[in-house]
Structures are given as structure tokens and as C-alpha cells.
Amino acid sequence: MNELVVGLVQHAVGETREKTLTRTAAGVRDAAARGAKLIVLQELHCGPYFCQTEDAGVFDQAEPIPGPGTAFFAALAKELGVVLVTSLFERRATGLYHNTAVVFEADGSIAGTYRKMHIPDDPGYYEKFYFTPGDLGFTPIDTSVGRLGVLVCWDQWYPEAARLMALAGAELLIYPTAIGWDPHDTAEEQQRQREAWITVQRGHAVANGLPLVAVNRVGVETSPDGIGKQQFWGSSFVAGPQGEIVAQATTDQEETLVVAIDRARSEQVRRIWPFLRDRRIDAYGDLTKRYRD
Amino acid sequence: MNELVVGLVQHAVGETREKTLTRTAAGVRDAAARGAKLIVLQELHCGPYFCQTEDAGVFDQAEPIPGPGTAFFAALAKELGVVLVTSLFERRATGLYHNTAVVFEADGSIAGTYRKMHIPDDPGYYEKFYFTPGDLGFTPIDTSVGRLGVLVCWDQWYPEAARLMALAGAELLIYPTAIGWDPHDTAEEQQRQREAWITVQRGHAVANGLPLVAVNRVGVETSPDGIGKQQFWGSSFVAGPQGEIVAQATTDQEETLVVAIDRARSEQVRRIWPFLRDRRIDAYGDLTKRYRD
Numbered sequence: 101m102n103e104l105v106v107g108l109v110q111h112a113v114g115e116t117r118e119k120t121l122t123r124t125a126a127g128v129r130d131a132a133a134r135g136a137k138l139i140v141l142q143e144l145h146c147g148p149y150f151c152q153t154e155d156a157g158v159f160d161q162a163e164p165i166p167g168p169g170t171a172f173f174a175a176l177a178k179e180l181g182v183v184l185v186t187s188l189f190e191r192r193a194t195g196l197y198h199n200t201a202v203v204f205e206a207d208g209s210i211a212g213t214y215r216k217m218h219i220p221d222d223p224g225y226y227e228k229f230y231f232t233p234g235d236l237g238f239t240p241i242d243t244s245v246g247r248l249g250v251l252v253c254w255d256q257w258y259p260e261a262a263r264l265m266a267l268a269g270a271e272l273l274i275y276p277t278a279i280g281w282d283p284h285d286t287a288e289e290q291q292r293q294r295e296a297w298i299t300v301q302r303g304h305a306v307a308n309g310l311p312l313v314a315v316n317r318v319g320v321e322t323s324p325d326g327i328g329k330q331q332f333w334g335s336s337f338v339a340g341p342q343g344e345i346v347a348q349a350t351t352d353q354e355e356t357l358v359v360a361i362d363r364a365r366s367e368q369v370r371r372i373w374p375f376l377r378d379r380r381i382d383a384y385g386d387l388t389k390r391y392r393d
Numbered sequence: 394m395n396e397l398v399v400g401l402v403q404h405a406v407g408e409t410r411e412k413t414l415t416r417t418a419a420g421v422r423d424a425a426a427r428g429a430k431l432i433v434l435q436e437l438h439c440g441p442y443f444c445q446t447e448d449a450g451v452f453d454q455a456e457p458i459p460g461p462g463t464a465f466f467a468a469l470a471k472e473l474g475v476v477l478v479t480s481l482f483e484r485r486a487t488g489l490y491h492n493t494a495v496v497f498e499a500d501g502s503i504a505g506t507y508r509k510m511h512i513p514d515d516p517g518y519y520e521k522f523y524f525t526p527g528d529l530g531f532t533p534i535d536t537s538v539g540r541l542g543v544l545v546c547w548d549q550w551y552p553e554a555a556r557l558m559a560l561a562g563a564e565l566l567i568y569p570t571a572i573g574w575d576p577h578d579t580a581e582e583q584q585r586q587r588e589a590w591i592t593v594q595r596g597h598a599v600a601n602g603l604p605l606v607a608v609n610r611v612g613v614e615t616s617p618d619g620i621g622k623q624q625f626w627g628s629s630f631v632a633g634p635q636g637e638i639v640a641q642a643t644t645d646q647e648e649t650l651v652v653a654i655d656r657a658r659s660e661q662v663r664r665i666w667p668f669l670r671d672r673r674i675d676a677y678g679d680l681t682k683r684y685r686d
């Protein structure tokens with residue numbers, strides 16, 4: 101079996117950045133100790149999900165890439181000899197910020213970065229205030245464990261993003277995420293939302309014949325103004341190339357999943373379901389339109 | 394509630410075309426009697442799934458559209474006052490055939506046709522021999538019950554098809570289907586395949602905020618040469634715009650589902666999840682490439 105052992109670190113935030121980093125590092129060490137060669141962190145894992153309100157002071161938390169923040173993860177990746185997928189708040193220039201996934205090679209170097217392309221904005225998720233939409237395109241990142249199709253959170257609702265990564269040779273789709281329930285919603289609506297989030301991603305795995313890793317945080321976070329509250333639903337998971345769930349975490353516990361992915365399965369699955377062969381590229385032109393009206 | 398009652402007619406084939414048509418018509422009458430205003434049939438419902446082998450004699454079964462075959466369904470739609478989605482083997486010209494969905498208006502007129510765009514070809518599904526790929530594009534069909542995004546079977550694996558229908562204003566995604574298990578596969582593989590088929594379609598519902606109707610046949614069909622065998626897995630279903638399963642048929646029984654779809658849900662869902670707003674159309678150009686190499 102041509103396997104890749106992947107670690108998913110699902111956690112809540114600590115009281116300070118340092119305590120949160122300690123928590124993250126503990127998860128990474130645990131995953132590495134259990135054999136993971138690729139370790140994926142949740143979205144914006146260095147602290148609370150700060151987009152519940154719009155506050156210009158939060159830009160102080162952004163960091164240059166590379167910079168002191170990346171040095172911490174570079175050292176961790178190097179020490180443990182693992183490829184590490186992180187999710188950071190990038191300060192690119194004065195007044196220019198991105199939601200950026202940084203992938204560290206097992207030697208501590210930066211293998212590549214991905215700037216979140218699709219930026220949400222809805223009550224409690226005011227990301228358009230903080231993040232400039234990515235300008236690096238849907239470009240996979242080459243690493244010693246394979247070509248990684250790293251995307252971030254809101255991207256996960258877009259089949260276009262997954263497809264473009266697959267067409268560029270990604271061998272694995274990866275989504276650091278921060279998504280949760282609005283406590284005001286009914287239990288039924290909450291259930292539909294979580295299930296939809298899982299389903300659409302499993303659908304990307306199916307449509308592209310690729311395994312998929314999604315990592316989401318847990319814990320309840322109240323906004324600084326005391327008004328907003330998000331109950332992050334965890335449920336980090338690994339799906340195989342037929343969308344089958346290989347492993348899944350709970351909705352409310354800190355967990356480090358360590359999962360073996362059989363990389364040879366994509367080869368088999370794409371032979372029986374050769375979707376890439378039959379795409380009607382002659383008829384897809386309107387996908388670049390906002391609306392066909 | 395702005396509801397649309399939809400009927401799904403899932404059945405096996407009869408010994409002859411006439412007996413199969415009788416079975417189909419019985420299902421349609423049952424659905425109409427139970428209040429359905431839109432009734433969807435399975436793929437190539439007039440007889441056995443003939444693509445298990447390549448046999449030029451089968452072209453005798455193809456029919457012009459409109460023609461004697463469509464007259465039967467036109468009369469049925471008119472008599473019952475329902476919009477009827479059929480799936481026929483179209484003879485367009487000598488040597489030119491399509492797998493074509495024909496939608497009949499409640500007055501018996503033809504509301505529109507869709508020629509299957511993505512054509513599969515794998516052992517037991519030799520469709521590239523029989524069907525010329527559609528040339529009508531991904532164009533929804535306007536009817537008295539709404540704008541219908543009618544696609545056919547293999548199309549269901551392609552997020553591009555669903556998206557293009559949604560971008561053209563489709564209010565409902567519809568898939569007549571003929572898909573089954575190879576009895577030689579393990580139970581685990583069979584389960585993964587059926588689940589993948591359901592999941593990828595639910596994913597289209599989620600990604601586009603649209604309800605979705607899929608109708609598949611049941612029964613075991615042996616190929617004329619006695620070599621092939623397909624066990625069609627039924628499982629016809631209706632999903633809501635968050636991908637939630639509203640109703641689902643069995644894997645092996647003839648059933649007519651009658652399901653109320655709340656058309657107002659898409660409006661609500663697309664307001665909380667405004668995916669169409671954030672599509673990165675500036676970065677989707679490569680979707681029209683075969684591969685990004």
C-alpha cells in the first residue's frame with residue numbers, strides 16, 4: 101500500500117496566543133509521534149476566530165510571511181521531519197492582508213503558500229473586511245509527500261476550486277477551516293448546515309477522484325462586543341477518492357486524528373470513473389460568467 | 394409554502410416495450426393522482442438499458458423527436474395535466490443518435506429537450522457507441538412549474554453541468570439515471586459507489602442552493618450476450634437546497650415517490666450562503682482546459 105499518514109489537529113483556542121500555540125504544537129507532536137508525515141492545522145489556528153466583528157485593531161495580529169510567526173512552525177516541521185499545513189493572517193503590506201495557508205517542508209523551508217481565493221462575508225464572518233481575495237490562483241503546492249491542493253474554508257463550497265486543483269495535478273485536497281453554528285438556529289438547521297459542509301466536500305472528492313482532508317476548530321467563541329457567538333463544530337475528517345469517510349472527529353472535543361490514506365486508490369478510482377476524460381470543455385465557457393443572463 | 398409536488402417513477406423494465414410503457418404510465422398516473430405536478434422518469438425508461446453491449450441493431454429502437462414515441466407521453470402529460478420529464482433514444486438523422494430528455498408541458502406540448510452532454514464509456518456502459526454528445530449546451534427548460542435544469546445520468550458526476558444550469562436560472566436540478574452495481578464487485582465497493590452517486594449530487598444541491606431530483610431504475614438486467622449483468626440500484630431521491638435528503642426510494646423495489654418541494658427554501662438558503670456572489674470568475678478560466686499541464 102502506497103500510504104500517506106496524515107495528522108489532523110482539531111482544537112479550541114487558548115487564552116493567549118502563546119497558550120494556543122502550545123496547544124497546536126502539542127497536537128502536531130502527538131500526530132508526528134503516531135507516524136504522521138503530513139500534518140494539517142485548522143484555519144487561523146493562532147488564536148480566536150477574530151472575524152465576528154470588524155475591528156481595525158485586529159490588523160496588529162497579522163504577520164509577514166516569512167516572519168517570526170512562520171519561524172515557529174518552520175522549526176516545528178524541521179524538528180519533527182513533517183510537512184505542515186498552517187493557516188496564518190498575512191500582512192503583505194500596509195493595508196493589505198490575506199488569509200494565507202503556508203506549507204512547510206519537512207526541512208523547515210516554505211514549500212509554498214496559498215492565499216484564500218473565495219472570501220465570505222455574512223453575520224459573524226466579516227472576512228471581506230480583513231482579507232483581500234487571494235491573487236495566487238488555484239495552484240497546488242509541491243512537497244516531499246506529494247502535490248497538495250491546499251484551499252481554505254469558504255473555498256470548500258466551490259466545486260470550481262477543487263476542480264482547478266485537480267486539473268493542476270493535486271493529489272490531495274486540503275481545507276483548513278473555521279466554521280460553526282449560530283446558537284440561535286434550530287437543531288435541525290444546525291444539523292443541515294454541518295451535513296451540507298461535509299457533503300459538498302465529499303462531493304469534491306468524488307468529482308475529482310481525490311482524497312480530501314478538512315480540519316475545523318472546536319469550542320464556543322464569543323465576539324469581543326459580547327453579541328456574537330460561534331459554536332465551532334469540529335467534525336474534521338478525511339474522505340477517500342469516492343467520497344467515503346475514512347475518519348472523522350467529534351463536534352466538540354479536541355482531537356488529533358492520524359489517518360493512513362491509500363494514495364493508490366485515486367489511480368484505481370479514476371480508471372473506473374474517468375470523469376476527467378469526458379469533461380465538455382467546449383461547453384464550459386460560461387463558467388467564467390457571474391450569471392448567464 | 395410555495396410548494397411544488399414532484400413525482401419520481403422508479404421501476405424495472407417489462408418483457409416488451411409495451412409492457413414497460415404500461416408500467417411507466419401506471420407510475421405516472423399514480424403520481425398524478427397523489428398530487429404531483431411535475432413527474433420525472435428514469436433514464437431510457439422505454440426498455441432495457443441496451444448499452445451493456447455494442448450492437449448496431451439497437452439503433453432500430455431510436456425514434457425521431459417529435460414522433461410516435463413522444464405522442465404517447467404528450468398525450469399522458471395532457472390527460473393528467475402534469476409536466477413530464479422523459480428520457481428517450483433520439484434518432485436525429487441516419488447515423489446520428491442522442492440520449493435525449495424530452496420535457497412535456499401540461500398541455501401536451503414539448504417544452505424543451507436536453508441532449509446528454511457527458512457520455513460515459515466503460516464496461517457495461519458502452520454509451521459512446523450509441524450516443525453523440527449533446528450539442529444543445531447546458532440550457533434549462535422553461536415550464537409552467539418552473540425553469541428546470543434537466544441533465545442525464547453521467548452528467549451527475551460533473552459539478553460544471555449543475556453550475557451552468559444554476560447560472561442560467563434553473564430552479565431545480567433533475568437527473569434521469571440508469572446506474573447499477575457490477576455483481577462482481579465487493580459489497581463494500583458497491584456501497585461506496587452508491588453512496589458516491591448520492592453524495593456528489595447532494596453536493597451539487599449544496600453548491601448551487603437548489604433542490605435536486607434523481608430517478609434511477611431498479612432490477613437486474615443481463616446483457617443479450619449473457620455475459621454482462623447490471624443490478625440497478627434504484628435509490629431515487631429528492632434533496633433540498635442544503636443537500637438534505639427529503640425522500641429516498643429503496644434499492645430494489647418499484648416505487649413512485651410523491652414529494653413536496655418548498656421552492657422558497659432556495660431563496661432563504663442562498664441568502665445565508667451566497668456562494669454565487671463570491672465566485673472567482675477572474676480565476677476560473679482554466680476550467681475550459683482538459684488539464685492544466
